[in-house]
Amino acid sequence: MHESLTIGQLSARSGVAPSALRYYERLGLIRAERTGGNQRRYARTELRRVAFVRISQQVGISLEEIREALDSLPSSRTPTPDDWAALSSAWRERLDEKIRLLGKLRDDLDGCIGCGCLSLQRCKLNNPEDSLAGEGPGARLVLPRADVTRE
Amino acid sequence: MHESLTIGQLSARSGVAPSALRYYERLGLIRAERTGGNQRRYARTELRRVAFVRISQQVGISLEEIREALDSLPSSRTPTPDDWAALSSAWRERLDEKIRLLGKLRDDLDGCIGCGCLSLQRCKLNNPEDSLAGEGPGARLVLPRADVTRE
DNA sequence: CTGCAAGTTGAAGTTCACTTCAACTCAAGG
């Protein structure tokens, strides 16, 4: 009971329900060994993967995208700190983008908006990469690219 | 065609599908006047509300929470910059929390993890408010509070 | 070896955030 964790233990330690952990496994986000009696046993490194999943999720990244990121970790051996660092640099851009978006929203709320201009789309927000027509949850309609900047 | 926008115009300018705009209205996120023929006409300030919704959404905040935030804006008159600033300070804490979470994930990925320790739960991440047992999408099971810090 | 909490599976149910559809009405140009 030191080398590997049962699903209940991983659940307690990560704060993620057992049903969710099984679901994550089906999606390929985490992996587990099996005992002779077919029960899951998790390596302690899976705890880190779960934490990565939950934090990423909380900032609006889908499980599918998280899976893609985690796929960059080696599957044959236990990921080393270097492996995680590599994932990190790929992920960093994504996170920086989110941080930028958040900072912009926050600053514009008591900055740009305070200046009296009419729309969030104007001022600092009117540069091209700020398109709001990006990702969102749910089914999606492909729109002919929004006219976000005019008037 | 200068004072108010049709749903098609608001859709084009915000990058949000008409069906989504109607959905937002049902949830009380945006409001519209009606013409004699029962068509929606949006004040130009609704553009700002839509932008607020989309950005907030993209960083993982639910429409329900966004609605609560928007409810702090006055419904009787057009929101002034001051009204938005008030909303902002309430929202700021939320955004700061998200930004902190993101920064932590990013830094830990090529910092703490690089140091060789075993789990994201340790090092800088082991203080109480960092509980991962927070919000996520989908139905939810109330767990008996995760043991996130030990071992 | 017995009991029982904890684990297993597959199928079905739930919530959120939408979209799609059908059937219909409105608005503006020619």
Added chain:
DNA sequence: CCTTGAGTTGAAGTGAACTTCAACTTGCAG
């Protein structure tokens, strides 16, 4: 007046992220 594109509604469908349920098996403490 007629057409046509844009708008209206309610109901049903979709995909993501889970949970719940039923029926069953494992693993460990006594």
